[in-house]
Amino acid sequence: MLQTPASRGVVDPSRFSSQSPGRLIPASGGLSAFVPHPLPPHDWELSQEIWPLLNEATNRLFLLEGIGRTLPNPLMLLGPLIRRESILSSRIEGTYATPRQLLLFELHPVEPRDHNDPESDWEEVANYVEAFRYSLESQLPLSLRLIRDWHRILMDGVRGKDRTPGEFRRTQVGIGNPHKPRFVPPPPQEIAECLDRFEKYINSSTPRFPPLIDCFLAHYQFETIHPFLDGNGRVGRLLLSTMIQIKSGLTKPWLHLSGYFDRHRQLYVDRLFAVSAENDWEGWIRLCLQATVSQAGETIERCQNLQGAYRDFLELLKGAKGSIRLAAIVDDLFSSPLVEPRALTRRLNVTYPTAQKDVDRLCELGILEPLPGTEFKTYWSRRVFEIAYAGVEPSPTDLNDTPNPFDSPTPPSAAE
Incomplete structure (x- = not known):
């Protein structure tokens, strides 16, 4: 596996090749911060080897769209999809809630006593659901304003509420150990220009790449800029789902990739870093396309099974x-x-x-x-x-063996 700052434990400028799509500049604490070049990559094109995978991913996506259009009620699929994405995207960051805990919390929200309470995690995941619903109802275009709104909702009343919700950061941050960060994103004085160019790119009327590729390039760029003090991963994956819907012309945000990224968490981190260090766009794009094929296939099967259950229930009622x-x-x-x-x-x-x-x-x-x-x-x-x-x-057997549905398994270690 590619050696990354995650395994070295601290930013190592020697890991960044001369082909890196950005520049290293001095940051506080004697560290080197990475400032990405504006999109699109000026020295990279899709290889012939990637086109078959892109075609497969695109076909799966539009098959999913076709099935989604046949649903009598889009919420039949959207409700579970949004909660799954909220749970799994939060889990990547070390915030853990089961679907049952989230559903019960939505019925009866409980104010956490402190940030160590399990309810604190459930509230964070519930906030992600609310941010997604806001996105569905908002009339705002893809914009920095919309992104700030997502962040404000996500951080409302939870860990990070004191870290300027809805505002771009004004201080330097590092990813990983505060004393030995594995990656240092742009200094605050670079943020405004990076985000201005980013906003122009995601709204470009003359894209150089197919829609899915544009979305994956933008996801890398957002995570690398790391514009907030906290919550960047979740906001970035919410942006990714929204961009895929808009750029691909979908009626609803049917596709969410956090399930795949969660299962391949270290590879997700490695591939993000490999772009910054070695200009390895191909590896990153391949990972995202594989995620698309996998998640679209799973969602199609889930949708068909839900439709089958719905038909069976209606027959029971009719009889x-x-x-x-x-x-x-x-x-x-x-x-x-x-x-x-x-x-x-x-x-x-x-x-x-x-x-x-x-x-x-x-x-x-x-x-x-x-x-x-x-x-x-x-x-x-x-x-x-x-x-x-x-x-x-957890499996149904595990659920039956656990009388209290609020019991929470030990969360896995966070990737970020």
Whole structure:
């Protein structure tokens, strides 16, 4: 594997070749900071070897778009996708929450006592979901203003709230150990010019590369500029998903790559550094295209399985002559597979006994079952949950062995 500052433990100027797409300049503490050249790379073109992978990734992406267009309700897929991305993108940075913890936290937000509480992690992940929803509803174009808004929402009330949320940094930062950073991004006096050129690039009307390639180049550039004191990775991956939607002409942000980056975390870090040190755009682009093929394929399968579950549930309701209210509850399960009878009284404008009766009927049909260990009476659709969050949540056996759904596994070590 490529030797990176992550393995050397401190920035080593000798690792940066003469082909590096940037310059090293003195920074505070006697360190060398890296300032990337503006995009696009002036001395790099797509090789013939990369085109087949690009074509496969593009085809997978548009197959996913075609399936997404057929959904009766986009939230059937978007809800789980956004939560998965929020969980996995946060996990890369060492912030850990399971889907079950996140879903229950959304039902009943709890103010963390301090930043060591598990609730603090859940709130951070929930903020990521809110930032994504803001992106879907915002009329703002791709811009520095939108990026600052994402950051402000992401940092609201959590660790990092005292680190100028929504503002670009005015001090030097290093990535890794504060005393021996493995990478030092541009000094604060360089940030404004770097970001101005970055904003112009992502809004260019005459791109030199295909849309996916442009998005991956921009993701590298944003992470290398590292414009905030905290939260750069999560904001950068949110920007990546949004750019892929806009640049590729998708109706919704169907594609998210954090699942692949999380599984190949060290390679993700290595490839980012290899661009800066050795001008290895090819390795970085190949990794991102492989991530696209993998994640698009997984999402297509997940979407088809969710559609199958939806059809089966409707058949159950039809056979049981279910009411319109039962159909409404089933529809909502694909946005969030957790149901509280008391919440249904407001959602359906019915009394609590009526809401409980509807839930009991869905339990009889095998669509819902009680969720143990919750403060308020809660039910879940196991089938929807397992399809939507496969690979993110502990196995069903583990869940049954753990009566308290708020139990949190030990988080993996952070990559950044």
